[in-house]
Amino acid sequence: MFKNNKTSLAIFTAFAGFALTGCGGGGSGIDSAPVVTTPVSSSPTWTAGVFEPSNDLKNFCETPRTGNDPFNNNEPYPDQAGSALYEKLWLRSWSDETYLWYDEIADNDPESFATVADYFAQLKTEQLTDSGAKKDNFHFSEPTEDYFQEAQSGVTSGYGINWAFIGDTADRILRVAYLEDDSPASQIGFQRGDTVLSVDGVSINTNTQSGVDTLNEGLFSPTNGDSHTIVVRSNDGAEKTFNVTAGNIEQTPVQNVKTITTVNGLSVGYMQFNSHISIAQEGLIDAVNKFKTDGIDELVIDFRYNGGGLLALSAQLAYMVAGNANVNNRFYYQTQQNDKQPVDSPFPFIDEEIDYSTFFSTGENLPDLNLSKVYVLSTSGTCSASEAFINGLKGIDAEVILIGDTTCGKPYGFTPTHNCATTYYTIQFSGVNSKGFGEYAAGFTPTPTPQFDADVQGCEIEDDFDHQLGDSDEAVLATALFHVENGNCPIRTAAAKAEPANFSSSRESLIPLNMPEQFTQRNMDLTWPTLSEER
Template sequence: MFSNNKLALAIFLAVSSASLFGCGGGGSSSNTDTTNPPTTSEPTWTVGVFEPSSEFKDQCAVPRTGNDPYNDNQPYPDTAGSEFTEKMWLRSWSDETYLWYDEIEDNDPDSFSSVAAYFTQLKTFETTDSGAFKDNFHFSRPTEEYYQEAQSGVVSGYGINWAFISNVPPRELRVAYLEDDSPAANAGLQRGDTILMVDNVSINTNTQEGIDILNEALFGPTAGDSHNFVVQSNDGTEKSFTLVAGNITQSPVQNVKTLTTGNGTKVGYMQFNSFISIAQPELISAVNKFKADNIDELVIDFRYNGGGLLALSSQLAYMVAGPANTDDFYYYQTIQNDKQPQDDPYPFIDLEIDYSTYRTTGVDLPDLNLSKVYVLSTDNTCSASEAFINGLKGIDAEVILIGGTTCGKPYGFTPTHNCATTYYTIQFSGANYKGFGEYSDGFKPTPSPQFDADIKGCEVADDFDNKLGDSQEDLLATALYHIENNTCPIVVESSSAKQPSFTSQATQEVGLPLTIKKPLYKNNMDLTRPLPAKEGDNE
């Protein structure tokens, strides 16, 4: 992402500046070298002194040229700068907006070899009560990648979303779910398939060369890459596939269906994987189906939903609860640092949003008018998914949690672009209508809640032996049992009893032993607020 020419550019600017002063650059016009106009000198770092971030914005070591296809084809805002100006922008921007700005150590930007390395440490290293780092969600990604996913849901890969059951030899890597009409789905891979070998390298390799091959093939493919996989199905059959990676359009809403329990209760079920903008019409379609089916109960499968747009989370909460349960309440109150103004509370949004302009359209959302919802969860249920749970709890809508403790991310950010990179730094936490928002160690399902972060429900391990949406799959089966009996079933340990660490096609780090990192850009909560409908729109 960063060019080796940046250091040379920084030196050139410094030398040019010195030469101008030596030639009397501050003297009369008769002594001015008109062939070499003055060049702005590099800024300087002084510990504890912060210039406004606007003074360094879009001053890039490698400025982009041409027009931005994701911004109405307007010219890129980039101007000539250096790695140092990019670091200084990050420093000031973090000091202005980071939730715990006073816990950032103000280190010399020149002490870091790259912009990326400097950004990595611009955060707090304090811990929660459980000993976990308070900020595990600090990351960046190429801006083009951000727009591809945010606007069209496109990612590069095979359409496989993975889950590690064991990340040390003997490793166990299984298919969590597949994107619709993807290379993997069309080749016949299924949920629960276990990876044995990739490009003739065993999943249990202990050589660095083998690890590099696995990393590239499993987690870092680009469109056009071809790799061979040997997998074992749930019935013990071994199969071999050659998959060619492509640009995959995600299918955030899957397996929408209405089930009927033994006592005649109609239960709506949907698997919801990501709060991205392309999910809005799919969610509306699902709610309309459930409404037409006249469902009595609703089960939303968030087990692999790492978050996304807070506005879409609010829309879904409204569509579940309806105006009878949400009128006169707000959904989410953002809490920012003391340098930022206090925003108005985030409402339950009852209108469709044009996510290309971030304006409401004036079209009413459908609703189910439910005062209770079942949520299926794992430790990969994060951010906007947790905001959904907390927002409904704030208005006394009953949430029954089935599965595992959620990931614990009551924080969010507004993705911010600078010099072809999009940065995510925690800029707010949030609280529901009752003022509760401290669930940094996750929401825990339990039959007998005792603490604010305890949610009534049943703890159940993820089940890879059955398809998602199958009434025999452990989490859904438990939800159906609870619907009929208002209690948890007697626990029978699943064949995949260990909770997995879920991962998607984002680049992962496979180590010796294997070290799994969550795809952080999936675990985000985007605060961007939709604007009112344009004048003349149907209100």
């Protein structure tokens, strides 16, 4: 447990830098002053198997920024004149020092790669899992400005629409999964379940590259201020045309907080939790306080589109669900890093509010529900910190009932690291719960008859886009409510499965909708920096 005294504050500081990779949003920590060094040489060179310390290569940029950093108290940017080779060599050394599987990275000549981005893309393992899937699917980067904008304020660019691909990967059926509150899309009438027919006059089923480019721009990477025409078919069969303008969208990570009374009179708390980002803390606390006041009997947390984020927030939510009596001084998460990194102390369940601008406790105790059981709604987009929530509670023998689909499978973490205006994410640790379990790279699977460690008691049910989230008749929530009253799963007819857009394999179709890497990966997981991180 995390308590507000000098000893535990020091421990919390040591923990504060960890976050789960997979899908989601993050916060910032305290940035130390940049280490100013002199370039090792005016013309650095690559020698296979020889690695200079990454700190000696950091902040020497091909295009150094000038002026002051608005995300670091307007301190001057740390950038110094360097070159693309300096940036590549920093990435090489940093990866060798911190990557979980550093000994599986091929030490290729950085000069043979045209760009820094091309070089970074291959600084990871190419090995496969036993199932034949890539061992590392969570390797990406994004502009540092975008990282801090979202991490500190929950602001992203777009319309406020969260998409989902439906059916097989060769199908191009794109529907609205949910909307951000008060976003351009919600204000003009988009609704969950709307199916895209065309964008700017181009059919969703186009087979031309120019058409696909139009779809990608209009759907996944619109420029702020630009308007696009999107034609959809709504759930009632009506065709609707929307002209929507992209802008800066403030996320609403906690939505649809309500207490539902079942047929037999049980009170069930429900909340939709979309992302473990720092601004969610207040919404989660308000939700838990409402559920306490309402005296709920059971709790349903809708993680269907939650790609992860701050592990600290996940640990706070787990505490607010379970309470002190159920936590009973056991830990939430234990990191496992490569053999070049020190062994960290276990990450605790966190029972106090956090000032996410500093990662220190405010001293305010969190409310809790003292529940020994929780229902979690899931899809293949349930990832990272959301999976840690499931695993962490299972580690203290809390009963987790999983309703929906198998989760994404991301028992890994990283610290977003900034260099030369780019923020990089590379897998740096895995994690286990208080029982030592963390082998869920294939995801947690809901089943009435668990047989394996990654099986979770529950019901498999397809996402229902024909009803709004929070509607008691929506199939996944209805299944959870049925289980609450009957202790088992209803018999249902299987329907088409939904695959969240940010995990879509649609790029395997004839001419794919190639969502930008920044979009797909940043929405999979937002993490947080270490307190000692340099910018």
